[in-house]
Amino acid sequence: MGDERRGSGATMVYRKGANGLRILVVFLVDILGISATNMEPIYWNSLNKRFKDDRGYVLYPQIGDRLDLICPASDPPGPRATPEYEYYKLYLVSSREQADRCEVMGAPNLLLTCDKPSSDMRFTIKFQEFSPNLWGHEFHTLRDYYIIATSDGTRQGLDSMRGGVCVTRGMKVVLKVGQTPYGLPPKPPNRTRTRGAPGPQGLLGTLPTPRCRAGPMEGRGAGRCPSPTSR
Numbered sequence: 001m002g003d004e005r006r007g008s009g010a011t012m013v014y015r016k017g018a019n020g021l022r023i024l025v026v027f028l029v030d031i032l033g034i035s036a037t038n039m040e041p042i043y044w045n046s047l048n049k050r051f052k053d054d055r056g057y058v059l060y061p062q063i064g065d066r067l068d069l070i071c072p073a074s075d076p077p078g079p080r081a082t083p084e085y086e087y088y089k090l091y092l093v094s095s096r097e098q099a100d101r102c103e104v105m106g107a108p109n110l111l112l113t114c115d116k117p118s119s120d121m122r123f124t125i126k127f128q129e130f131s132p133n134l135w136g137h138e139f140h141t142l143r144d145y146y147i148i149a150t151s152d153g154t155r156q157g158l159d160s161m162r163g164g165v166c167v168t169r170g171m172k173v174v175l176k177v178g179q180t181p182y183g184l185p186p187k188p189p190n191r192t193r194t195r196g197a198p199g200p201q202g203l204l205g206t207l208p209t210p211r212c213r214a215g216p217m218e219g220r221g222a223g224r225c226p227s228p229t230s231r
Contacts, residue, residue, distance in 0.1 A: 036062075036064035036065055036066070037062075037064075037065050037066075038065070038066050038068075039059065039061060039065055039066065039067045039068075041067070041068035041069070041070050042057075042067065042068070042069050042070065042147075042173060043070050043071075043072055043080045044069055044070065044071050044088060044090065044112075044114065044149065044171070045071065045072060045080070045081075045082050045086045045088075046082060046086060046153070046165070046169055046171075047080060047081075047082055051169055051170050051171050051172075052169075052170065056170070056172075056174055057170075057172065057173045057174065058173075058174045058176065058181075059173060059174070059175055059176070060176050060179055060180055060181060061125075061127045061139075061175055061176075061177055061178075062127065062177075062178060063127055063128065063129055063139070063141055063177070063178060064126075064127065064128070065126075065127045066124055066125065066126050066127070067124070067125045067127070067175075068122055068123070068124050068125075069090060069111060069112050069122065069123045069124075069125065069147070070120055070121070070122050071086075071088060071112065071114030071120065071121040071122075072120055073085075073116070073117060073118055073119050073120050074117050075117045075118050085117035086114070086153040087114060087115050087151060087153060087154060087155045087157075087158045088112075088113075088114040088149045088151050088153065088158075088165070088171075089110060089112070089113050089114070089149065089150070089151055089158060089159070090110070090111045090112045090113075090114070090123070090147055090148075090149050091104050091108055091109055091110055091111065091147070091148055091149070091150065092109045092111050092137065092145060092146070092147055093105075093109065093145070093146045093147075093148060094143075094144075094145050094146070095146075096144065096146070098146065098148070099146035099148055099172055099174070101162075102148060102150055102162065102163055102164065102166035102167045102172070103150065103161065103162040103163075104148070104150060104161040104162070108161070109137075111123050111125070111147065113158075115155070115158060125137065127139045127177060129141070139175075139177045140177065140178075141177055141178030142177070142178050142179060143177055143178075144174060144175065144176055144177070145174075145175040145177060146172060146173065146174055146175065147172060147173040147175065148166045148171075148172040148173075149164060149165050149166055149171045149172070150162055150163060150164040150165075150166050151164045151165065152164045152165060152168070153165055
């Protein structure tokens with residue numbers, strides 16, 4: 001009985017330690033802001049011309065970046081507001097099939113509900129591989145994700161899970177995480193070793209090999225060519 005308690009206690013300590021380390025790593029990356037940038041926000045309504053691009057609305061976020069999704073208010077109207085407020089629900093999907101079909105399948109991953117005409121609605125995506133929040137989003141580099149809106153822009157069609165403006169107005173975004181427009185991942189930092197710098201074996205690996213000298217030895221420790229081995 002005592003052994004079982006000690007075993008379960010050790011397991012709990014291990015889990016707590018692992019979770020604590022995970023949160024610490026995420027916190028340090030967040031504080032240091034390693035290679036992180038604030039991407040240009042996406043204003044989600046029919047005035048955004050990026051949705052009309054023949055090549056699609058494609059972004060290339062890197063791990064650590066942040067992206068704001070904004071549904072502009074229409075009362076009072078702003079420079080990015082439509083004459084009549086547009087109602088949307090924005091979903092994150094991880095399969096191209098769902099994006100191509102403009103359909104949310106399985107458990108929906110709702111990012112933002114745009115249903116308040118009098119105020120801007122905003123949601124910030126942080127592209128991170130590990131999230132300290134149980135319900136936080138996690139992304140994997142060199143993978144594609146998609147944001148789609150399957151409502152038709154009206155309050156009555158807000159809860160639709162298929163079609164909508166994703167089909168009629170092309171309102172979907174492709175997120176190519178950890179990639180570039182050229183199809184290659186970003187170039188890693190230059191880690192080429194400077195000529196003459198210590199190699200993996202340490203300083204001893206860089207010491208020159210002493211030359212041997214023919215003839216009699218000159219003092220203790222002097223090198224001398226070995227005699228040919230007799231056969």
